[in-house]
Amino acid sequence: MSFEEFYAAHFQSLTIQLYAYTRDLAGAQDVVQEAFCRALARWQRLTDYDDPSAWVRRVAWNLATSRWRRTRTAALFARQQRPEHVAEPSPDRVALARALATLKPDHRRAVILHYLADLPIAEIARQENVSDNTVKSWLHRGRAALAAQLREEEQDRA
Structure with a gap:
């Protein structure tokens, strides 16, 4: 067979x-x-x-x-x-996550790496293979867009 x-x-x-x-x-x-x-x-x-x-x-x-x-x-x-209890996300955290999602990918990555992962600008530039000034520009634009988005969210809640 x-x-x-x-x-x-x-x-x-x-x-x-x-x-x-x-x-x-x-x-x-x-x-x-x-x-x-x-x-x-x-x-x-x-x-x-x-x-x-x-x-x-x-x-x-x-x-x-x-x-x-x-x-x-x-x-x-x-x-x-499994943790015993995980607290639900605060309204501010939900608003921040929603606002971050609206950013351009480069801006979002720069903001997250700099403010949440505590990476210095030079490290982000090396990781993203761009100049320090490009990262600074991304951070500036990302912060401005976040501020506008979060203001809008707050006005909608009020």
């Missing part, structure tokens, strides 16, 4: 078995596909086995179990890292 025939004869039944085990069709297809890829690399040896499909099935089940363990470990880690 060729590998192609073997694959066609067993892929669907193994996928159904793994789907019943994992309750995730895409995940089942992935692990069965991976098991068949590994079988293809060893096909000459597997043809000597009484039941090569048993080898593929065992590999697929092992892969599914390993995937489940990794997912469980990641979920446990995420639960442990």
Whole structure:
């Protein structure tokens, strides 16, 4: 039997078995596909086995179990890292984020890097591959646009 025939004869039944085990069709297809890829690399040896499909099935089940363990470990880690309480953003922070989004990309990057990341103008210029004066211009224009946008926001709230 060729590998192609073997694959066609067993892929669907193994996928159904793994789907019943994992309750995730895409995940089942992935692990069965991976098991068949590994079988293809060893096909000459597997043809000597009484039941090569048993080898593929065992590999697929092992892969599914390993995937489940990794997912469980990641979920446990995420639960442990979750902060107890995260305060909602203040109206000022929301207004600032909204105003920043209206800036031109270069101006926004310069403002964020300078005022939020505390980078000096020379470092921003080096990072952006522009002159110091260009960064100063971006900051000036960005601050002016932010001030206008935030004034407008405040007037809308009043």
